Amino acid sequence: MTWIDISQPMNDRIATWPEDTPFSYHRSVTIEESGSVNIGDITMSVHTGTHIDAPFHFDNQGRKVLDLDVDVYIGRAKVVDCRGYTAIGEEVFDGVDLAGVGRVLFKTGASPDPSDFPEEAPFLKPELAGFLRKKNIRLAGVDVPSVDPMDSETLEAHHALFSCGVHILENAALAEVEPGTYELCALPLALEDADGSPVRAVLKPVDE
Template sequence: MGWIDISRPLNDRISTWPEDTPYSYRRTATKKESGSVNIGEITMSVHTGTHIDAPFHFDNEGKRVNELDINVYIGRTKVVDCRGFEAIGAAAFEGIDLENVERVLIKTDAFPDSRIFPEEIPYLKPEVAEFFKEKNIRLVGVDVPSVDPMDSETLDAHHALFSSGVHILENADLREVESGLYDLSALPLALEEADGSPVRAVLKSVYD
């Protein structure tokens, strides 16, 4: 098995947070016009599709994207099946071996259609951040738009995770991914001053 793309395709059909900047692509020059190439531009929120959050997203004193350690987003990862949970805490990981794993991806299958933005999602309980810290987890990823409830204004899980040294990946597509060990690459763009970044997230089973 090769690499598995767990990124949500960016197109004009992908849903976004209400009042956020929708994705669009347009050609600013055609090959006919330029004589040699097509040239395009995109506009979008950095929180569209599969993306990472930087602490500056919710903390004015937090690190920006270009200040984050890129090594966090590459390496051994455990995909954990948490389907059926409304709120995900340490109990969801009972019996799950997280030894020698620094990254966790949480599969909920709660956001199957990228065109329809969910009103409710499974979310992370803030106290799970301390559990991840004890297990030396550096990155947690979810297959929904946020680690917090959709109507949260305090973003308690965001704050708790980063306070515990846990980085955040959101809106991955894990529908075709089984539980188990993988290698992950989900590198953010080198965006100076940004509060988040889209990523091309891919997995490869370590058993291949």
């Protein structure tokens, strides 16, 4: 089986949070100018497209991206079908075997178009964090821009998840991914002082 790319493509059409820096790629040097190479530069919010959050995103005393354990972002993951749910709790795991799985990706189906920023989206209930900790889940991923309600200012799910040792992946492109077990690789960049990082997230199906 080949790897499945679940990353949103980065281009000038990709949606961002209303107050965030939009994505832009600019070719600052051309082969014609340099005689040998093209060189580009980018500007963007670190929360553009498929990305991870670090605790520093919502806590001035929280860990930054380079402080996070990269092992969290590589390993066995379960994609769980949550389509039709507005608030996602442990009930979505009825009949789902999480044995040997350290990561969960919630497929809500609510945000299939990366150029369209949703005003509302499904979210994780804060109390779900305790359930995930009991199941030894270290990462929770969603296919929408936030694990919290889009208008939340308290970010209760963010706080609850990290307090339970559960890291956060947002804006994964899961529209074409079937529920099941996969190997996940979604490594953040080695950004020393950052509150988040874009990732190139990929899944590989695992025979169950």
